[in-house]
Amino acid sequence: xxxxxxxxxxxxxxxxxxxxxxxxxxxxxxxxxxxxxxxxxxxxxxxxxxxxxxxxxxxxxxxxxxxxxxxxxxxxxxxxxxxxxxxxxxxxxxxxxxxxxxxxxxxxxxxxxxxx
Amino acid sequence: xxxxxxxxxxxxxxxxxxxxxxxxxxxxxxxxxxxxxxxxxxxxxxxxxxxxxxxxxxxxxxxxxxxxxxxxxxxxxxxxxxxxxxxxxxxxxxxxxxxxxxxxxxxxxxxxxxxx
Numbered sequence: 001x002x003x004x005x006x007x008x009x010x011x012x013x014x015x016x017x018x019x020x021x022x023x024x025x026x027x028x029x030x031x032x033x034x035x036x037x038x039x040x041x042x043x044x045x046x047x048x049x050x051x052x053x054x055x056x057x058x059x060x061x062x063x064x065x066x067x068x069x070x071x072x073x074x075x076x077x078x079x080x081x082x083x084x085x086x087x088x089x090x091x092x093x094x095x096x097x098x099x100x101x102x103x104x105x106x107x108x109x110x111x112x113x114x115x116x
Numbered sequence: 117x118x119x120x121x122x123x124x125x126x127x128x129x130x131x132x133x134x135x136x137x138x139x140x141x142x143x144x145x146x147x148x149x150x151x152x153x154x155x156x157x158x159x160x161x162x163x164x165x166x167x168x169x170x171x172x173x174x175x176x177x178x179x180x181x182x183x184x185x186x187x188x189x190x191x192x193x194x195x196x197x198x199x200x201x202x203x204x205x206x207x208x209x210x211x212x213x214x215x216x217x218x219x220x221x222x223x224x225x226x227x228x229x230x231x232x
Binding site for chain 1: 133134135136137138139140141142143144145146148149150153169170188209212213215216217218219220221222223224225226227228229230
């Protein structure tokens with residue numbers, strides 16, 4: 001049965017496509033989805049990201065930004081001046097995550113409860 | 117400013133909605149997204165899940181299934197007989213993750229490369 005073209009997320013034997021697996025773990029890595037979500041609003045400086053994501057630490061934000069840069073989801077722009085101004089922004093692939101994150105956001109609105 | 121109704125994913129100060137944060141980490145927890153994705157195809161027995169998800173261990177699958185059950189995303193059905201037959205299936209909230217996971221799958225198709 002050659003249903004691959006119609007079910008591209010699965011290998012022919014019904015196993016999961018490793019690309020899907022990689023994507024879901026990339027996005028779900030602690031804080032990654034939230035960082036991308038904030039950057040969908042436009043470029044941000046480090047401290048703006050830090051303020052927008054409740055609970056993240058300096059160290060973890062630095063680490064995650066480096067990973068996202070390494071994976072090609074964000075780029076870092078350094079504007080000369082004093083002080084040097086560094087901003088982070090989504091690349092093309094990063095921007096295209098919007099659809100998935102929006103859908104997940106709608107799901108969260110509907111199903112996730114948070115304790116006040 | 118009461119823009120919450122129109123931008124439900126953000127608190128009024130622009131910070132991320134904690135529900136979104138919780139959802140993205142729930143889905144991204146190692147293997148969770150993949151388990152849900154397999155169950156979108158219908159109820160599965162433990163060994164069927166184990167076979168469909170490359171690389172997951174018995175122990176981790178058990179742990180993740182318990183978590184998903186605790187979070188109300190899947191239910192466990194035990195049919196009497198010998199041997200007892202246990203199947204796992206998505207609840208209503210679990211099923212509704214399909215849209216988000218499909219969108220993420222499309223993104224992965226387009227942007228994620230895997231080494232052969």
